[in-house]
Amino acid sequence: MLSLEALRGPLAVAQHQLEEAAARLGIPPHVVDLLREPERAIAVRFPVRMDDGSTRIFTGYRVQHSTARGPGKGGLRFHPDVTQDEVSALAMWMTWKCALLDLPFGGAKGGVICNPKELSEGELERLSRRFAEEIAGLVGPGRDIPAPDVYTDERVMGWMMDTFSRMGGRPLPESVTGKPLALGGSHGRSTATARGLVETVKEATGRLGLPLKGARAVIQGFGNAGAHAARFLEELGCRVVAVSDSQAAVGREDGLPVEVLVAHKERTGSVAGFPGAEEVRPPESIVELPCEILIPAALEGSITEENAPRIQARLVAEAANGPTLPAADRILHERGVTVIPDILANAGGVTVSYFEWVQGLQRYAWKEETVAERLAEHMREAFAHAWEVARREGTDLRTAATMVAVSRVYDALRWRGV
Numbered sequence: 001m002l003s004l005e006a007l008r009g010p011l012a013v014a015q016h017q018l019e020e021a022a023a024r025l026g027i028p029p030h031v032v033d034l035l036r037e038p039e040r041a042i043a044v045r046f047p048v049r050m051d052d053g054s055t056r057i058f059t060g061y062r063v064q065h066s067t068a069r070g071p072g073k074g075g076l077r078f079h080p081d082v083t084q085d086e087v088s089a090l091a092m093w094m095t096w097k098c099a100l101l102d103l104p105f106g107g108a109k110g111g112v113i114c115n116p117k118e119l120s121e122g123e124l125e126r127l128s129r130r131f132a133e134e135i136a137g138l139v140g141p142g143r144d145i146p147a148p149d150v151y152t153d154e155r156v157m158g159w160m161m162d163t164f165s166r167m168g169g170r171p172l173p174e175s176v177t178g179k180p181l182a183l184g185g186s187h188g189r190s191t192a193t194a195r196g197l198v199e200t201v202k203e204a205t206g207r208l209g210l211p212l213k214g215a216r217a218v219i220q221g222f223g224n225a226g227a228h229a230a231r232f233l234e235e236l237g238c239r240v241v242a243v244s245d246s247q248a249a250v251g252r253e254d255g256l257p258v259e260v261l262v263a264h265k266e267r268t269g270s271v272a273g274f275p276g277a278e279e280v281r282p283p284e285s286i287v288e289l290p291c292e293i294l295i296p297a298a299l300e301g302s303i304t305e306e307n308a309p310r311i312q313a314r315l316v317a318e319a320a321n322g323p324t325l326p327a328a329d330r331i332l333h334e335r336g337v338t339v340i341p342d343i344l345a346n347a348g349g350v351t352v353s354y355f356e357w358v359q360g361l362q363r364y365a366w367k368e369e370t371v372a373e374r375l376a377e378h379m380r381e382a383f384a385h386a387w388e389v390a391r392r393e394g395t396d397l398r399t400a401a402t403m404v405a406v407s408r409v410y411d412a413l414r415w416r417g418v
C-alpha cells in the first residue's frame with residue numbers, strides 16, 4: 001500500500017479514492033478490482049495533413065471506465081500532457097460524477113496529445129474529424145457520448161457531430177454534447193459547469209455560515225469553468241481577488257473587474273499584463289493567497305501536501321477534475337477547510353450535457369429557464385445528499401460523495417449479475 005504522499009499520478013489518486021469509499025461500504029474485492037481499471041480503452045495513432053504540406057502523427061485515447069449505469073459519458077481534452085493514465089482517471093471520475101448526479105450514464109473520457117494553440121483552425125478541424133473517425137467504432141449515441149473539456153469547445157464538438165453523422169448516414173445530434181445551438185446544442189451548456197459550481201458554493205457557504213457578499217474568491221484557471229465562475233461569483237457580490245491561466249497570475253485586493261478581464265484575455269490570449277492588477281509570482285502560489293473561497297479550475301494535482309498547509313481559504317470548490325492530491329485532502333480536512341469535490345462541484349457540465357442528449361433524442365429543445373431550473377435542482381439535491389452522508393459517516397465530502405456514487409454503481413452491477 002503506497003503512502004498518501006506517494007499518490008500523485010491521477011489514476012493512482014482515483015484508485016485510492018475508490019478503495020477508501022469501497023472499504024467503508026464493504027464492497028466485495030472482485031467489484032473493487034473491476035472498478036480499479038477501465039472497462040475498455042483504445043489508443044489511436046493517426047496522420048493529419050498540416051498547412052505547410054507536411055504530415056504529422058498524433059496519438060489519442062478514448063477510455064470507458066464503466067458502462068454499468070448507461071452509455072459512457074465524458075469530455076475530450078486536447079493538451080500536450082495528455083496520457084492514457086490521466087484519461088483513465090478522468091473516466092473513472094466521470095463514472096462517479098454521473099452516478100452521484102443520478103444521470104443514466106457511465107463514465108468515459110478522451111484525449112489527444114497536441115497543443116491546439118499551435119494549430120491553425122484548418123489543422124484543428126482535420127485533427128478533430130480524423131480522431132472522430134478513429135474512435136467511431138467505440139462511441140455513439142447509445143454507447144459513449146463525447147463533450148468538451150480542456151482546450152476543446154463547441155467548434156470541435158460540431159466537427160465531431162458532423163463526422164459521426166456523415167459516417168452514420170443521418171443527422172446524429174445525440175452523438176455529442178456541448179455542440180453549438182445551431183446543431184442541437186442546449187441552452188446553458190457553455191455556462192453549466194460554472195453555474196453548477198456556484199450552486200454548490202451557495203449550498204456550502206449557507207451551511208458554513210460564510211456570507212458570500214464581500215467574500216474573496218481566488219480562481220486558478222481562467223477558461224470555460226474558471227471565467228464563468230468568476231462572473232457568477234462577482235454577480236453574487238464576491239470579490240474575485242486573483243485569477244491565473246497557463247501563462248500568469250494576476251490579482252487586485254479590491255476585486256478584478258471580471259468582464260473587463262475576460263475581454264483582455266480574449267484580446268491578448270492571457271490574463272497577463274491586465275492593467276491595474278499586480279502579478280502573482282510564481283503563478284502556482286495563487287492557491288495560497290488570502291481568500292474565503294478557492295476555486296482550482298485548471299488541471300490535476302495543483303493542491304499538494306506542500307501548499308495545503310498554507311492554503312488560507314475556508315472553502316475549496318473544485319471546478320477542475322482531480323486538483324487536490326490525497327495527502328493535501330487529509331491536511332485540509334484536519335485544518336477544517338471544506339472541499340467540495342470535483343465529482344460534485346463540477347457536475348453541472350455533464351448534467352446539462354445529459355439535458356442536451358435528451359433534447360437530441362427527443363428532437364425537442366428546452367427553454368433556457370427550464371435548463372437553469374433543472375440544473376439548480378439536480379445540484380442542490382446531490383449536494384444535500386453528499387453533505388448528509390458526510391455528517392452521518394464523519395467523513396469529508398469527497399469520501400461521502402464517492403461513497404454515494406460507488407454504492408449506486410455497485411447496485412447496478414449487482415442487478416446485472418456481477
Ligand SMILES: NC(=O)C1=CN([C@@H]2O[C@H](COP(=O)(O)OP(=O)(O)OC[C@H]3O[C@@H](n4cnc5c(N)ncnc54)[C@H](O)[C@@H]3O)[C@@H](O)[C@H]2O)C=CC1
Nearest residue numbers: 150151193221222223224225245246298319320321346349
Ligand atoms: N468544460 C467543462 O464543461 C468541464 C470542465 N471541467 C474541468 O475544469 C477544468 C478546466 O476546464 P475548462 O475550463 O473546460 O478548460 P478550458 O480549456 O476552457 O480552460 C482551461 C484554463 O486553464 C488554464 N490553465 C492551463 N494550465 C494552467 C496552469 N498550469 N495554471 C493555471 N491555469 C492553467 C488555461 O490557460 C485556461 O484558462 C479541467 O480540469 C476540466 O476537466 C470539469 C467539468 C466540466
Ligand SMILES: O=C(O)CCC(=O)C(=O)O
Nearest residue numbers: 074075147149349350353
Ligand atoms: O459534459 C460532459 O459530458 C462531460 C464533461 C466532463 O468532461 C467533465 O465533467 O469532466
